[in-house]
Amino acid sequence: MTITANNALPMVFTDLDGTLLDHHNYSFAAAEPTLEKLKAHQIPVIATTSKTVQEVTHLYEAMAINGPFIVENGAAVYIPTSLFTKQPDNCESQPPFWVKTFSSPRSNYIAIAEQLKPEFGQYFTHFAAMSIEEIAKVTGLSLADAQLANQRQYGEPVLWRGGENEKHAFINAAQALGANILLGGRFIHLCDACDKGKAMNWLAGEYQHQLQLANVNVIALGDSGNDTAMLEAADIAVQIKSPTHTYPPLNTSKINFIYQTQGYGPIGWSEALNFIIDFSALATNPTKPTGELSHG
Template sequence: MTKVMQPRAQWLVATDLDGTLLDHYSYSHSAADRTLQQLEAAGIPVILNSSKTRDEMLALRDSLHNRHPFISENGSAIFIPQGYFPERPECARDELGYWVLEPGATRRSILDFLRHDSDSYSAPYLNFANASAAEIVAATGLTLAQAEKANRRDYSEPLLWQGDETQKHAFIERANAAGFATLQGGRFLHLLGQTDKGAATTLLKQIYQHYSERTCCLIASGDGPNDLDMLSVADIAIIVRSPAHPPPHPSKQLAHHPDVIISRNIGPQGWAEAIQEIFSRPEQSGYLSNAK
């Protein structure tokens, strides 16, 4: 009997940016460039999944030579280049060369909530809509031009928390009661709709699977608590070490995950080493072997 060879999996790589694919301090991705080139040559899409805005991510996609779909503002919107799949996915709309899916809430509704909430309670935070470009630069380390892009948001609002934990917990409860979610990132508490990086990644993976004859498998990587939802839906989860904080505690979302890697090195170097480790496993060998 002739043995039927099973088709190899179609791997997808979803990754956070700041502190993961980009250095926490310099925002450089040079340590990951060779691995990114190998993944591209091997036909493995790298899906950028960040709290950053569409405009920020478009600029980064150019610098990374990335042509694949991306997910902005912590899972609030999925941008797919028009023509990337054979047809426009159901429920997507057209916008400037992209098919856009919007699991999140609008920024206008979020800011309305913040205005009403601050009328009744203190507002011990700096939010981007009320901050000057100079204040955003000071809080993030971005350039002025980058800070302006960061403030052109559509689906979420970053809050630089300046109060205590009791105030934060009370605020989160009020936001949840109003139908919003919060996510703690590396620097900011993000207020957004009832979505997250994991939900958006799962939706995009389903679209890939719909058009693929091979089984789609997912690697996800991140360095902060707001990445745990994405890591929990991945076949292989990579926690990238940060120079600024300890790795997020995986006790809840990842307690029973079958394959979790914690990088030895930090930032993009740690990311690249973890990816290389995965594709050097015997069952994955050959994926990157011909990529220069």
């Protein structure tokens, strides 16, 4: 592992859609050189996403990544059994993974969506009520990838078709029925009181414990409201520029540094990480000048 001067392991926790993957075509081509650079530095890249385990497994194969990942907005952490010498506490064995869950089942949130239909049914639909063809159309996924996207185990994505006033009323009603709400780039997610930040903290702590590190240096990247908890829990927060919305507001009190990208999606992803990696190389090399980590 590449360890910084203070024995802190850099770790990259990244959203996928609109961040590492292009918002429109889901390509990660623009990020490939940076992914290779991170591999060369032995810095783990950990998908932290609203996607399902099936989707991430498929994507990791394409990216040649063999590591842990966080699915369905922090609902569960999947750790390859080959990563650590010891099975983490409170993890279930689902070979080839150890799985840490933070959520109740998807069926709870499908039931909440059904309860909301008498009042709001004209304004929304959701994955369980949609055909694979419909999911493919609204997401831009292929039919095969849309099938993977619908193999959810925890929360339920809602496609909103109404106005903002109705949307606020819907959210309030869903919360009154026990749902937590996360706003993604395309969908409203009905889910448990879990989030990407809680899952990220747990996994970063497990790395630190298992590898007996003095510290870890967490870099988180995301573009949407469902990334906020992750970004606010990171040492370095990277907000990826989105073609569909402005940067979501952050509570900056606990973040050491925030980087807002100029590029969209994987272009911005690479922009930020190359800046961070290059600065870190300067900061830990006594033969070169150092300065404050800043963006501008």
